[in-house]
Amino acid sequence: xxxxxxxxxxxxxxxxxxxxxxxxxxxxxxxxxxxxxxxxxxxxxxxxxxxxxxxxxxxxxxxxxxxxxxxxxxxxxxxxxxxxxxxxxxxxxxxxxxxxxxxxxxxxxxxxxxxxxxxxxxxxxxxxxxxxxxxxxxxxxxxxxxxxxxxxxxxxxxxxxxxxxxxxxxxxxxxxxxxxxxxxxxxxxxxxxxxxxxxxxxxxxxxxxxxxxxxxxxxxxxxxxxxxxxxxxxxxxxxxxxxxxxxxxxxxxxxxxxxxxxxxxxxxxxxxxxxxxxxxxxxxxxxxxxxxxxxxxxxxxxxxxxxxxxxxxxxxxxxxxxxxxxxxxxxxxxxxxxxxxxxxxxxxxxxxxxxxxxxxxxxxxxxxxxxxxxxxxxxxxxxxxxxxxxxxxxxxxxxxxxxxxxxxxxxxxxxxxxxxxxxxxxxxxxxxxxxxxxxxxxxxxxxxxxxxxxxxxxxxxxxxxxxxxxxxxxxxxxxxxxxxxxxxxxxxxxxxxxxxxxxxxxxxxxxxxxxxxxxxxxxxxxxxxxxxxxxxxxxxxxxxxxxxxxxxxxxxxxxxxxxxxxxxxxxxxxxxxxxxxxxxxxxxxxxxxxxxxxxxxxxxxxxxxxxxxxxxxxxxxxxxxxxxxxxxxxxxxxxxxxxxxxxxxxxxxxxxxxxxxxxxxxxxxxxxxxxxxxxxxxxxxxxxxxxxxxxxxxxxxxxxxxxxxxxxxxxxxxxxxxxxxxxxxxxxxxxxxxxxxxxxxxxxxxxxxxxxxxxxxxxxxxxxxxxxxxxxxxxxxxxxxxxxxxxxxxxxxxxxxxxxxxxxxxxxxxxxxxxxxxxxxxxxxxxxxxxxxxxxxxxxxxxxxxxxxxxxxxxxxxxxxxxxxxxxxxxxxxxxxxxxxxxxxxxxxxxxxxxxxxxxxxx
Numbered sequence: 007x008x009x010x011x012x013x014x015x016x017x018x019x020x021x022x023x024x025x026x027x028x029x030x031x032x033x034x035x036x037x038x039x040x041x042x043x044x045x046x047x048x049x050x051x052x053x054x055x056x057x058x059x060x061x062x063x064x065x066x067x068x069x070x071x072x073x074x075x076x077x078x079x080x081x082x083x084x085x086x087x088x089x090x091x092x093x094x095x096x097x098x099x100x101x102x103x104x105x106x107x108x109x110x111x112x113x114x115x116x117x118x119x120x121x122x123x124x125x126x127x128x129x130x131x132x133x134x135x136x137x138x139x140x141x142x143x144x145x146x147x148x149x150x151x152x153x154x155x156x157x158x159x160x161x162x163x164x165x166x167x168x169x170x171x172x173x174x175x176x177x178x179x180x181x182x183x184x185x186x187x188x189x190x191x192x193x194x195x196x197x198x199x200x201x202x203x204x205x206x207x208x209x210x211x212x213x214x215x216x217x218x219x220x221x222x223x224x225x226x227x228x229x230x231x232x233x234x235x236x237x238x239x240x241x242x243x244x245x246x247x248x249x250x251x252x253x254x255x256x257x258x259x260x261x262x263x264x265x266x267x268x269x270x271x272x273x274x275x276x277x278x279x280x281x282x283x284x285x286x287x288x289x290x291x292x293x294x295x296x297x298x299x300x301x302x303x304x305x306x307x308x309x310x311x312x313x314x315x316x317x318x319x320x321x322x323x324x325x326x327x328x329x330x331x332x333x334x335x336x337x338x339x340x341x342x343x344x345x346x347x348x349x350x351x352x353x354x355x356x357x358x359x360x361x362x363x364x365x366x367x368x369x370x371x372x373x374x375x376x377x378x379x380x381x382x383x384x385x386x387x388x389x390x391x392x393x394x395x396x397x398x399x400x401x402x403x404x405x406x407x408x409x410x411x412x413x414x415x416x417x418x419x420x421x422x423x424x425x426x427x428x429x430x431x432x433x434x435x436x437x438x439x440x441x442x443x444x445x446x447x448x449x450x451x452x453x454x455x456x457x458x459x460x461x462x463x464x465x466x467x468x469x470x471x472x473x474x475x476x477x478x479x480x481x482x483x484x485x486x487x488x489x490x491x492x493x494x495x496x497x498x499x500x501x502x503x504x505x506x507x508x509x510x511x512x513x514x515x516x517x518x519x520x521x522x523x524x525x526x527x528x529x530x531x532x533x534x535x536x537x538x539x540x541x542x543x544x545x546x547x548x549x550x551x552x553x554x555x556x557x558x559x560x561x562x563x564x565x566x567x568x569x570x571x572x573x574x575x576x577x578x579x580x581x582x583x584x585x586x587x588x589x590x591x592x593x594x595x596x597x598x599x600x601x602x603x604x605x606x607x608x609x610x611x612x613x614x615x616x617x618x619x620x621x622x623x624x625x626x627x628x629x630x631x632x633x634x635x636x637x638x639x640x641x642x643x644x645x646x647x648x649x650x651x652x653x654x655x656x657x658x659x660x661x662x663x664x665x666x667x668x669x670x671x672x673x674x675x676x677x678x679x680x681x682x683x684x685x686x687x688x689x690x691x692x693x694x695x696x697x698x699x700x701x702x703x704x705x706x707x708x709x710x711x712x713x714x715x716x717x718x719x720x721x722x723x724x725x726x727x728x729x730x731x732x733x734x735x736x737x738x739x740x741x742x743x744x745x746x747x748x749x750x751x752x753x754x755x756x757x758x759x760x761x762x763x764x765x766x767x768x769x770x771x772x773x774x775x776x777x778x779x780x781x782x783x784x785x786x787x788x789x790x791x792x793x794x795x796x797x798x799x800x801x802x803x804x805x806x807x808x809x810x811x812x813x814x815x816x817x818x819x820x821x822x823x824x825x826x827x828x829x830x831x832x833x834x835x836x837x838x839x840x841x842x843x844x845x846x847x848x849x850x851x852x853x854x855x856x857x858x859x860x861x862x863x864x865x866x867x868x869x870x871x872x873x874x875x876x877x878x879x880x881x882x883x884x885x886x887x888x889x890x891x892x893x894x895x896x897x898x899x900x901x902x903x904x905x906x907x908x909x910x911x912x913x
Contacts, residue, residue: 049068055147056071110134113132128150173193220258229242298394301354313398349381364401380397382394428524437458489515570810615651626662640677648772650703651773652750659743661707786898787897793837795827797826800843803870827858842854842868867887870893
């Protein structure tokens with residue numbers, strides 16, 4: 007802005023104007039007076055002009071004063087100079103007026119206030135005038151509003167350039183740098199009037215830029231320039247020249263935009279885009295992009311083509327309806343998709359986002375593939391849907407594996423739910439995660455009853471000492487056993503109903519530290535094992551007892567034979583007759599003992615016939631009751647016969663043993679209850695007792711005696727076991743009864759409690775045959791004259807047997823083995839009967855019998871043995887043997903067996 011004019015300059019200008027106007031004429035060629043010329047000059051001044059006295063009375067002013075102030079001449083003449091200023095400026099203006107009167111000159115900037123209150127910035131100068139003794143102030147005011155605006159605009163543009171985001175620099179055509187803004191400082195530093203020699207990385211480009219703009223052109227392109235730290239910057243340069251009115255270049259302007267970060271981002275973007283394109287093209291998932299609003303596909307990656315089939319040409323620019331017609335798409339339940347309901351269509355048409363939607367795509371080859379679909383719309387900045395994208399991957403193998411897994415899980419669940427074993431899963435913190443139905447069936451507990459291991463141990467093992475033992479064993483086993491190793495244990499568990507069961511535990515630690523436990527109820531199994539052990543024990547002792555009885559019977563046979571022969575030769579009143587008869591009684595008693603031993607050895611069946619148990623119970627109990635008056639016997643039998651196939655004598659022995667045992671249990675008298683009935687026995691009850699399921703006759707023998715403990719009940723059938731005084735029994739009675747019943751295909755059980763008596767239950771297979779009734783005839787000695795072959799390996803039996811037979815009148819041939827017997831039969835065709843020992847070394851009685859029948863099919867044969875009629879002898883009888891006689895036998899019984907085998911022929 008130019009300097010404000012002084013008053014002297016104004017005065018000079020007035021003088022020049024006066025001289026100028028004094029030499030000219032008006033348009034009418036009239037002469038202008040000096041006073042009129044002075045008014046013309048004052049009115050032509052560019053601002054407002056005035057002068058007033060030291061009292062502030064206006065004496066003269068120009069026309070502009072009236073125009074700018076808006077007041078009339080009359081109004082101005084009555085106003086004070088300070089009336090044209092705001093109160094805030096009046097004091098300052100008054101000081102300048104006083105300064106002018108004192109010093110002769112002053113100036114001030116202040117707002118000039120016009121009639122309507124508008125203020126205009128003015129620059130006022132004042133000069134003191136002295137005319138005589140009177141002082142006047144002549145002043146002039148120049149309107150500063152235009153200048154103020156120009157200065158403000160210049161300051162605005164300077165600030166805008168200085169704060170611009172781009173680096174702006176200016177230089178002269180000679181290359182002197184004279185301006186740079188803040189960003190220029192930041193990028194290139196303060197380079198001073200002389201720029202560095204190398205500002206451009208490529209100096210040729212720098213020279214080219216200078217040449218173009220000096221020739222009136224403009225530059226706009228990317229260049230590389232050195233930054234203030236020597237780093238290379240990517241710059242977008244816009245350069246041009248500023249010219250004056252004559253066309254000469256006055257300044258060179260460069261606008262530098264740092265695009266280094268943008269170029270870096272573009273490079274990264276290009277790299278990212280390349281990676282995304284590679285990822286999309288190499289993705290195993292199919293990707294389709296379709297335009298809105300017609301769902302027309304314009305992109306498909308290779309995976310999409312592989313899953314759906316077809317080529318780019320077949321897929322691109324085809325709408326979704328055409329796609330579904332060519333590549334059929336189905337819901338998982340087999341329903342076909344409507345094109346508008348496909349996830350891609352819903353994304354474009356409705357803006358929906360679909361996630362993990364399972365879809366079946368039928369390939370053009372007809373093959374069906376399961377895919378999992380994710381679809382979403384693609385929107386612009388305004389939220390308008392421009393396209394849609396669908397990503398789908400092949401899950402066919404997953405679906406098939408899932409189906410197989412579900413099938414496997416279903417099978418496993420069925421296996422677990424239907425398992426005959428209890429199953430539980432216990433978490434590592436001791437909580438029960440799962441219990442199958444069998445678990446509840448075994449124990450009665452549900453998972454609600456035993457939610458934790460602590461609760462299980464408390465309820466399953468109420469005895470605290472036993473519980474502590476179980477817990478200690480469980481913990482030690484768990485520490486010692488490795489992952490997946492079974493830790494089998496058998497514990498006694500108390501069930502919910504209070505019953506106790508023997509349980510075989512098989513816990514296994516799984517990979518997640520949970521416990522998988524199998525529970526097997528082996529209560530009945532252990533009972534069966536105990537019974538099996540009992541049977542084995544019986545078998546072992548029975549074998550021993552049978553062998554002893556066999557050998558003892560052979561000895562008794564020798565004694566019986568000698569005694570019988572002597573009695574036949576003596577006549578009363580010989581003194582030895584009484585002793586011999588007593589000896590026979592002793593031998594008979596001894597044979598009864600061996601009979602019980604053989605019964606226990608399950609070899610006591612003689613001749614099996616259908617017998618009525620009802621009749622046998624009634625007769626035997628009546629006979630026993632007549633001798634034991636202190637016992638009241640009550641019987642309960644059905645009217646219909648209950649028939650079993652058995653040896654009558656052995657069954658009578660069983661009943662008698664039961665009666666005697668009950669009588670001995672009631673030393674002070676009591677009641678004996680006998681009951682017979684038909685029952686049906688089923689599995690698994692029969693299997694635990696090793697008998698065949700079916701109908702049975704049940705004989706129940708109950709007493710009101712002293713009873714037995716559970717330990718005694720377990721041993722009551724053991725041979726030689728007895729709780730009585732040794733003078734009252736041998737301990738073979740119940741053991742013999744047990745053996746006889748088992749030998750008849752039945753079983754016998756006992757239940758008793760101390761002080762509550764005892765009940766024995768005998769079960770024998772029911773027969774549908776009619777009962778056999780036999781008339782017993784009195785034994786007499788029957789003689790004969792036939793030839794008999796006596797076969798036995800015992801010298802004692804041969805001697806006694808030969809003496810018996812000779813006494814009876816028979817001709818005797820002796821053989822000491824089976825082979826020798828065959829030779830005798832072949833060489834002696836007149837032999838009428840063979841008496842054959844069953845047990846012999848080498849060829850036993852069974853094989854010998856079969857060979858005899860091969861040589862002489864009609865040869866009568868009688869078996870003889872110290873054993874009772876066991877299974878082997880019974881089988882030989884079924885094959886056609888004519889009879890069986892057990893040692894020791896009397897001569898009377900022997901003679902009758904022989905005559906019966908020979909057909910009662912008289913000699």
